[in-house]
Amino acid sequence: MSADDRHRDRALDPATHHVTPHATHHAPSFVRDALRIARKDLLIEFRTRSAFLAATVFAVLAVAIFRFTWDPTAIPAMDLAPGVLWVIFTFSGLLGLNRSFALELAERAYDGLLASQVSREAIFTGKVLANLVFVAAIQTLALPAVVLFFDLPVGGAWGLLIGIVLLAALGLSAVGTLFAAVAANTRLAELLLPMMTLPFFVPLVIPAAQASAVVLRGLPLSAAMDWFKLLLAFDLMFVFASIVVFPFTIEE
Amino acid sequence: MTHSPTTTAVSDPRAVRGVDAWLVIALVAVVAVCVRAIWFTPVDAMLGAAQKIFYVHVPAAIAGLYIACPLMAISSLGYLWIKDERLDRLAESSAEVGLLFMGMVLVTGPIWARTSWGTWWVWEARITATVFLWLMVLGYLVLRGAVETPESRARLSAVMGALAVILVPFVHLTVRLFRGMHPGPVVLKPEAPSLPPEMLTTFLWSNLAFLLLFFVLLRMRYRWSGLRNAVVAMETA
Numbered sequence: 500m501s502a503d504d505r506h507r508d509r510a511l512d513p514a515t516h517h518v519t520p521h522a523t524h525h526a527p528s529f530v531r532d533a534l535r536i537a538r539k540d541l542l543i544e545f546r547t548r549s550a551f552l553a554a555t556v557f558a559v560l561a562v563a564i565f566r567f568t569w570d571p572t573a574i575p576a577m578d579l580a581p582g583v584l585w586v587i588f589t590f591s592g593l594l595g596l597n598r599s600f601a602l603e604l605a606e607r608a609y610d611g612l613l614a615s616q617v618s619r620e621a622i623f624t625g626k627v628l629a630n631l632v633f634v635a636a637i638q639t640l641a642l643p644a645v646v647l648f649f650d651l652p653v654g655g656a657w658g659l660l661i662g663i664v665l666l667a668a669l670g671l672s673a674v675g676t677l678f679a680a681v682a683a684n685t686r687l688a689e690l691l692l693p694m695m696t697l698p699f700f701v702p703l704v705i706p707a708a709q710a711s712a713v714v715l716r717g718l719p720l721s722a723a724m725d726w727f728k729l730l731l732a733f734d735l736m737f738v739f740a741s742i743v744v745f746p747f748t749i750e751e
Numbered sequence: 752m753t754h755s756p757t758t759t760a761v762s763d764p765r766a767v768r769g770v771d772a773w774l775v776i777a778l779v780a781v782v783a784v785c786v787r788a789i790w791f792t793p794v795d796a797m798l799g800a801a802q803k804i805f806y807v808h809v810p811a812a813i814a815g816l817y818i819a820c821p822l823m824a825i826s827s828l829g830y831l832w833i834k835d836e837r838l839d840r841l842a843e844s845s846a847e848v849g850l851l852f853m854g855m856v857l858v859t860g861p862i863w864a865r866t867s868w869g870t871w872w873v874w875e876a877r878i879t880a881t882v883f884l885w886l887m888v889l890g891y892l893v894l895r896g897a898v899e900t901p902e903s904r905a906r907l908s909a910v911m912g913a914l915a916v917i918l919v920p921f922v923h924l925t926v927r928l929f930r931g932m933h934p935g936p937v938v939l940k941p942e943a944p945s946l947p948p949e950m951l952t953t954f955l956w957s958n959l960a961f962l963l964l965f966f967v968l969l970r971m972r973y974r975w976s977g978l979r980n981a982v983v984a985m986e987t988a
Contacts, residue, residue: 674914677910677914678911681894681907681910681911682894684898684903684907685894685897685898685907686897686898686899687893687897691890691893691894691897694889694890694893694894695890695891695893695894695911697886697890698883698884698886698887698890698918698922699887699914699918701883701922701925701926702918702921702922702924702925705925705926705929706925706928709929725928726928729921729924729925729928732921733921736917736921737914737917740913740914740917741914744831744910744913744914747831747906747907747909747910748906748907748910750903
């Protein structure tokens with residue numbers, strides 16, 4: 500292990516001050532750095548669990564409220580559930596995204612991170628990965644809750660449904676993390692993030708809700724193909740674009 | 752960065768003058784076009800008097816959606832590239848004036864829809880895309896208002912503006928597909944070539960008048976932002 504690597508470890512790893520041997524020595528440093536950033540963020544989240552608990556409680560409460568304001572005799576569950584699912588995913592995801600940069604800006608730890616040898620693109624990718632895990636974890640709990648409360652006949656479609664959810668969660672995390680970095684520099688961070696991100700989530704939430712509806716109705720997969728393509732295209736374009744423009748959110 | 756005070760804007764006395772002569776000309780042109788549209792243009796046989804709203808609606812859409820939005824996005828992208836303070840001001844000005852024109856589109860549209868379709872609002876592709884775009888530009892302007900220093904304001908808002916370049920085709924495609932699966936009433940906008948000559952003339956004049964108004968307002972807003980930045984630079988110096 501080189502001196503550089505040891506420096507990286509100290510800067511990024513709040514858990515261990517001793518140097519641990521890494522099996523990923525041959526991996527490109529970009530991937531390695533990104534994974535370390537993600538690990539650091541998740542470790543902090545795992546130790547406090549505050550944002551995760553808040554987002555989960557919010558998601559479950561939202562499902563319950565939707566269930567009790569819904570008249571099953573007027574609207575079939577199948578017409579309402581996909582929309583409910585994605586409203587909950589979007590808003591509970593935002594709760595976690597806000598915290599993504601606020602944590603580091605508080606004690607000026609962000610300056611330390613930027614001063615380390617990790618590239619800005621790797622910092623961003625790591626943050627996106629951490630947020631992806633965060634959003635996916637909330638969805639893991641919210642998805643069964645919606646299925647249970649709305650009595651949805653998922654049957655053998657679990658795999659597909661999870662695929663759609665993950666595909667949308669990736670785009671959501673990439674765009675959300677970028678705007679969290681933008682909002683962290685402003686006075687109205689918590690208020691501003693939904694204002695900026697929600698118009699950007701439109702091309703993500705509509706295809707995701709439509710594809711979920713197709714899957715839940717048990718229609719052939721070909722009926723959802725256009726939506727899948729759109730989700731995939733959104734992910735590719737916006738993940739790439741966010742990585743490219745992220746360095747501009749940092750003060751030179 | 753390159754945020755020097757714009758001395759040209761201050762030394763230019765025309766920029767400081769209260770009322771812009773061009774604004775007077777543009778407003779007179781818009782009023783003249785409205786008079787022509789209301790009293791001197793025949794009433795559409797099928798759509799009735801409500802059709803006259805198109806002489807405001809369509810020109811506002813052309814200026815707000817097809818000129819202001821791309822201008823905002825492209826100048827944001829340009830700012831990230833060459834960091835010229837004038838591009839940031841251009842993005843800011845086109846966003847603000849564009850929001851006004853898009854607002855005109857979103858107000859006149861439902862008024863027409865109420866009389867012709869019998870409903871204020873329909874989630875049709877073009878309308879849906881317009882409302883999301885309007886919300887996006889609004890978010891952009893709120894972001895600008897929430898950043899203190901001019902340099903980071905320019906940088907952060909340009910990030911959002913640059914991402915908007917990619918967003919617009921996606922929103923367009925998404926809502927087109929969305930409506931494609933759920934066919935509803937379709938907007939039947941009168942096609943220009945199929946209009947009778949008198950209506951076509953009014954339509955073309957109204958487009959010219961509104962475009963003039965748009966560019967005059969854009970120019971005023973751009974100059975005003977230059978003066979504002981110069982004042983900020985003097986105060987902080």
